Amino acid sequence: MFEQTNRRIFYQRIIQGILGIVTLMVSLPAIVYLFFSGKITQKSNKNWTDVGEISTLKLNEPKELVFQRLHVDGWKNSMVRATAWIVKTEKEMIAFQPRCTHLGCGYHWSQKEKEFVCPCHASSFSVTGEVLKGPAPRSLDRFETRIEGKRLWLGENITSVRESRS
Ligand code: FES
Secondary structure: OHHHEEEEEHHHHHHHHHHHHHHHHHHHHHHHHHHHHHHHHHHHOOOOOOEEEOOOOOOOOOOOEEEEEEEOOEEEEEEEEEEEEEEOOOOEEEEEEOOOOOOOOOEEEEEOOOEEEEOOOOOOOOOOOOEEEEEOOOOOEEEEEEEEOOOOEEEEEEEHHHHEEE
16 A cells, blocks of 8 residues: 555656656747847847948048948848948938938939939938938938947947837
8 A cells, every 4th residue: 555655656756747847848938038039139139330431531421331231130140231321520420321211212412412312202311311302201210320449330220229119
């Protein structure tokens, strides 16, 4: 009788142990997702890119820079060609996304007019990105900027960050 009880307890412990291991295996991915995915996403969002020297930039004379940028798409990371319009003002260094805020056409700087002009529907923007003439609904989108020595680094698209957090 005593030996049968011990055997029953022994088998119950084995079954409980196996159930515990199975429960852990099933819930581990959920635990990793809940507690660590935010940190992984934050790390990949802080994607700073060195876009080059800024000592050649002239005051209020935008220049389009071409550079390679890390593009994160799910689990796939790849380097892609990217551009940005850089403006050195007296107050700050501004980096604009190269797409018009109306329907996304590439715009250019008109040295004659001293404004950014979109060829698709004729929107125009000031040197600091404000809309001068529609149909563009808002100012040009900006990248975060950081200066290290004489080099400019670009971070996230500030407008996208604002939209995704609201
Ligand atoms: S896409 Fe630039 S004005 Fe329409």
